[in-house]
Amino acid sequence: MVPGATENAGSIFMLRRWPYGCCATPPARSCRRSNDLPAPLRPRLSAPRQQSPSTAPGSYEDIGNVEADILCRLGLRPGMSVVDLGCGSGRLSSALTKQLGGSIEYLGIDVVQDLLDYAAPRAAPNYRFVLNAELRFPAPEQSADFVTAFSVFTHLHAHETFAYLVDARRILRPGGTIVFSYLTLPQHWRMLVNDLRGRVRGTLPHLIAYLQPRTIRRWARELGMHFEDCHADMEHRVAVLKNI
Numbered sequence: 659m660v661p662g663a664t665e666n667a668g669s670i671f672m673l674r675r676w677p678y679g680c681c682a683t684p685p686a687r688s689c690r691r692s693n694d695l696p697a698p699l700r701p702r703l704s705a706p707r708q709q710s711p712s713t714a715p716g717s718y719e720d721i722g723n724v725e726a727d728i729l730c731r732l733g734l735r736p737g738m739s740v741v742d743l744g745c746g747s748g749r750l751s752s753a754l755t756k757q758l759g760g761s762i763e764y765l766g767i768d769v770v771q772d773l774l775d776y777a778a779p780r781a782a783p784n785y786r787f788v789l790n791a792e793l794r795f796p797a798p799e800q801s802a803d804f805v806t807a808f809s810v811f812t813h814l815h816a817h818e819t820f821a822y823l824v825d826a827r828r829i830l831r832p833g834g835t836i837v838f839s840y841l842t843l844p845q846h847w848r849m850l851v852n853d854l855r856g857r858v859r860g861t862l863p864h865l866i867a868y869l870q871p872r873t874i875r876r877w878a879r880e881l882g883m884h885f886e887d888c889h890a891d892m893e894h895r896v897a898v899l900k901n902i
């Protein structure tokens with residue numbers, strides 16, 4: 659578990675079959691720090707409840723491997739560069755370290771320093787981790803082959819998500835790819851029902867955001883990109899945006 663993490667009522671979202679049940683427990687210390695952020699950027703989610711590298715379904719390692727496999731299937735190769743928005747405690751970076759070692763460039767970005775501190779020692783030494791509270795990537799133009807956001811836009815307002823996509827387009831190299839997971843209705847109806855229960859009980863610590871594929875398609879058009887759903891082995895849907 660991330661140092662300072664505590665159990666909290668957010669575990670209502672740790673649905674039994676939800677392999678993405680990671681964000682229910684903000685580390686107490688980080689939360690205090692993140693309260694200094696402007697409201698739209700405060701993390702509405704945070705550290706994995708269970709950070710143990712167990713092999714149980716939905717574990718830190720399993721989910722990291724699924725995320726890394728998606729990128730490899732989409733063409734991630736040695737020499738390429740990945741920018742990982744909301745990298746959290748490093749599920750993706752630790753899986754990429756196992757699969758590709760230091761052969762790629764990796765930049766993990768998060769709004770919670772404790773999570774970055776947890777992720778960094780579990781990643782290849784050349785991987786970089788940066789605290790960032792802007793709706794903008796701390797990366798130069800055309801510097802990334804992949805921009806990822808796994809289980810991040812599921813907790814942001816649509817305008818924030820679109821702002822990140824616009825800026826992701828800026829940092830993408832020609833031929834680059836944006837990959838992000840999302841929840842949609844009615845497919846994730848069960849989560850919506852639990853979300854509503856949490857709101858009624860006052861136990862919901864963060865926003866759960868749903869997107870419709872038609873919204874993403876429209877955004878992709880605005881960005882001059884092509885949108886496809888990627889058939890991933892996870893309960894979230896995974897959107898892939900490629901330069902046209």
Ligand SMILES: C[S@@+](CC[C@H](N)C(=O)[O-])C[C@H]1O[C@@H](n2cnc3c(N)ncnc32)[C@H](O)[C@@H]1O
Binds near residue numbers: 743767790791
């Ligand atoms: C559910 S966790 C997912 C972590 C990681 N992507 C994974 O798949 O394990 C969401 C992460 O997004 C981070 N986050 C939330 N809002 C953010 C923002 N505006 N910019 C960067 N990170 C953010 C949270 O601190 C948290 O670490």
